[in-house]
Amino acid sequence: MKKTLLVFTLIACAITGSLKADWRDKPLSLQSLDKYEIGKVERDYKSEKKINDIARGEIFDFYIDLQLGYGGTSANVSKTNNLDKNLNTESKGGITAGALMYFSLFQTVKFSTGLTFVGKKFAVQPQTTSTTSSNAGFDSTTAEFSNNYLNIPLNMNFGGMVTDKVGLWFNGGPYFGLLLNTPSASGYGYKNFDLGLTGTLTMNVQTSSNMSVILGTRVDYGGLNNLGSTQYIDKISTLNYVVFSGIRFSLAY
Helix, strand or coil, X not given: CHHHHHHHHHHHHHHHHHHHHHHHHCCCCHHHCCHHHHHHHHHHHHHHHHHHHHHHCCCEEXXXXXXXXXXXXXXXXXXXXXXXXXXXXXEEEEEEEEEEEEEEECCCEEEEEXXXXXXXXXXXXXXXXXXXXXXXXXXXXXXXEEEEEEEEEEEEEEXXXXXXXXXXXXXXXXXXXXXXXXXXXXXXXXXXEEEEXXXXXXXXXXXXXXXXEEEEEEEXXXXXXXXECCCCEEEEEEEEEEEEEEEEEEEEC
């Protein structure tokens, strides 16, 4: 009897030890839960993650984009009644590069600024409408504008992360542009500064905790201050379409 009891005791200890070892080797996982429990775990995770993300960026969030792109410039040049020539414009392409800084305060106030180098190139072709030209002082040959600007945007920023790795952002507002070179064309009264509006749509793909690859497009409308004005030229404005890529670095406090 004692031997039989001892055998049963040893068997029970072996089974218990096996269960303990099996429990330790196979921790709790989502596969061991039913659908309701899985949903609850996922909801709790998302809720805690959202609270953590807000807490991480609650005070101050900062990131910087390094961009390199290419864009085309379309110009609108209108003449006065004193000019007896029609003005046809031709669009041309140019390089853009910049460093833009984005700030977020308490996850509510979001704005961006920085420095952007923009090449705005276009041509104006005067066409005589009369047999005699009386427009003394106006260059009747094709005018080539190869204008390089240093733009300073002051924009509001909207958007965020669509998934854990991908974000979509829009920023827009006014900009101030300083002309870096002297226009070669005469008779247009071209100004050395530009006031305009800009809008940028950017997608970022996060590659690490503080770095992303970016891809975007930008539209600039220049000439709110009228880029050119003489007795022959009434108004000059420009429209830029740019595509760019680059790298984003982020830092949150």
